[in-house]
Amino acid sequence: MIDIHCHILPGLDDGPQSETEAIKMARIAVEDGITQMIATPHSHDGIYVNNAEQVLQAVEAFQAILDREGIPLRVHPGAEVHMHANMVEHLLSDTLLTMCNARRYVLLELPVLHLPLFTDEVLANLHASGMTPIIAHPERNQVLRRKPDRLARWIRQGAVAQLTASSLAGKMGKSARKWAEFMVRHRLVQLIASDGHDSLIRKLELNAAYQSLLQIAPADVVQTYRRNAEAVLQGVTCSVPEPLYDC
Incomplete structure (x- = not known):
């Protein structure tokens, strides 16, 4: 499996604060069946900056640790970029990372309680620049x-949306699971990722979510979610069925 959203790089954000914890997270991911992941530290969110060069160096260093430990996991560079007005400018100037540093997909974090007034404008500018918001x-x-x-x-x-695995698996409460299932049934999400942060509570696990997905969606839909994760990794177009919800 491929995990396109996780916080595994030690010391960069609210993920692991030590190499030891990051290694534990990597072992859990491998045991769950994850073979490749995109490391996506919080970027430009008012707390963590994590510019492109920092993340690229951190990925290289962490991959060396995984290779040294014999952990069969491939880590690719990315970022979870918080919505801000100058976001496209920062991405085009290589200040902030796109997924796999390929300028095709951008993992976009929205505030929890509201949507900024400039959200639609930023999304339109991303599309105009050839980048697909996730x-x-x-x-x-x-x-x-x-x-x-x-x-x-x-x-x-033209956007795609990514569901958190623990929401669908019921580990983030009834409300999150309810809305996760609603969005799956109405074709409002096209990807699943762990959004893992640690080795105890917010683990890097996908298998339980895919099993939960099988309970509410046909097997071919589940395969589409898997293929879409690979599409993001390769920088090619995701499969996006027409949403079953009217605007």
Whole structure:
């Protein structure tokens, strides 16, 4: 399996603060069946900056640790970029990383309680610049819960959305699971990722979420989610069925 959203690089954000903890997380990921991942530290969120060069160096150093420890896991560079007005400028100037540093996909973090007034403008500018926004964990955004038509419109305009594995697996509470299932059934999400942060509570695990997905979606849909993760890794187009929700 491929995990496109995780916080495993030690010392960069609110993920692991030590090499030892990061190694534990990597072993858990491998045991769960994850073979490749995109490391996506929080970037430009008012707390953590994590510019492109920092992340690239951290990925190289951590991959060397994994190779030394004999852990069969390949880590690729990325970032979870917080929504901000100058986001496209920062991405085009290589100040902030796109997924796999390929300028094709951008993992976009929205505030939990609201949507900035410039959100639609930033999304349009990303598309105009040839980059596809991946809306991270929409099931946790209070506005998108009330107005899923906004998410449906973004998807029709070319965005994709990523569900958090622990939301679908029921590990983030009933409300998160309810909205995760709603978004799956209405084709408002196209990817699943761990958003893992540690080795105890927010683990790098995907298998339970894929099993949960099989309970509410056909097997071919589950395979589409898997193929889309590979598409993000390779920088090619995701499969995006028409949302079953009217704008």
